[in-house]
Amino acid sequence: MLDERSTGTTGSRKRSKVADALAYTFFLPPRRVQEQIVKVIRAVDDQVAALDVEAKALNDVYQAATSRLYRTAEGEEADSRFLGDVMHLDVVRTPMEAGATYHLAGVLNVGKGLVDKGEFDGADTEYSAMNILRENQVVMRKLTAWEGPITVVPSDFDGFVASSEFPTFTLTNDVAPGWMKHVCRTPRLWAEMKNRVVGTVQRRKRLNPDQLLSVAIPVPSRPEQEKVAEALDAIESEVIAIHEETARLCGVRARLLSGLLDRSIDISSAESGA
Known part of the structure; x- marks a missing residue:
């Protein structure tokens, strides 16, 4: 809603007026329901944070393993x-x-x-x-x-x-x-x-x-090249899978929050699903 009232031609330059922000109306659920919504959203956020940590750890493993690209099977530089x-x-x-x-x-x-x-x-x-x-x-x-x-x-x-x-x-x-x-x-x-x-x-x-x-x-020799490339591909595939799952969860979070706030999603069903 605020985006529709903002001025400017490009996304990074568009601005909303303070008066429009203060005039914006929305459904405010009771305090008990607010706390339940926070609990559900936090559960999703925790999953996203855990995936981010896992992806970073795998990226670190990948970076360390790239040194093998230049080495022989015996560990010597080719x-x-x-x-x-x-x-x-x-x-x-x-x-x-x-x-x-x-x-x-x-x-x-x-x-x-x-x-x-x-x-x-x-x-x-x-x-x-x-x-x-x-x-x-x-x-x-x-x-x-x-x-x-x-x-x-x-x-x-x-x-x-x-x-x-x-x-x-x-x-x-x-x-x-x-x-x-x-x-x-x-x-x-x-x-x-x-x-x-x-x-x-x-x-x-x-x-x-x-x-x-x-x-x-x-x-190094081609067989040695293929061996290390296979190992790095496996790490890369895991990182990609984690990023895809993170993106999926972020989409779920956005839809869930919107549904909880406009009451199209019942909080009790959201809690059982989380």
Whole structure:
């Protein structure tokens, strides 16, 4: 209700007047019912808090386990290889044609993956051609590469497009894409990328493909890569499941609170359900 009376054009800038807030009317249940509602909502909040703690603990385990990415089965650091020896620049361009629909992707910082930026018509871009992303390729953003915008293309982003600021690389057969995905999330790689960027203005610094390929990192054998990637994938899956459950509970909380306050949900049934 207050949002309908607020002024401004954007969500972060919209404001409500004090008078509107003071004039807002709502159902105020008896004190006993208020306390019951607080009890029910607190039970959900406690579950959300417990899930947050569990997710943080698993994230800490994941971060600690990433050191294994660069080690052999014996625990020794693997021999270093230039990225140019394990992948090569492999860019395929597609023309932007009016009437054709394309799906745009962006690369998130610190190896967090890709973001779906929606569909567009070929006539609605200033680019005459764009790069095609293909499954299991490495893709990076040249601009502000010191922030770690690099990842491996997952299957659900196969065929997406990005501008020429996003070069793509194909891995050699002795490098597992799943291993490289996790390598792209390590500060060790970001630091190496940062050391090679060029430019005088911080926000305009770029990393060219040949500079990325000059980075050297320890590369264990493919079986060792696949083993550690499998372990990290398992941790990642647990974290994702926890976040999904947290989101579900937050949705339940919002609906529950609204229903309890407008009396569309009976407090006794809510207590038994919590």
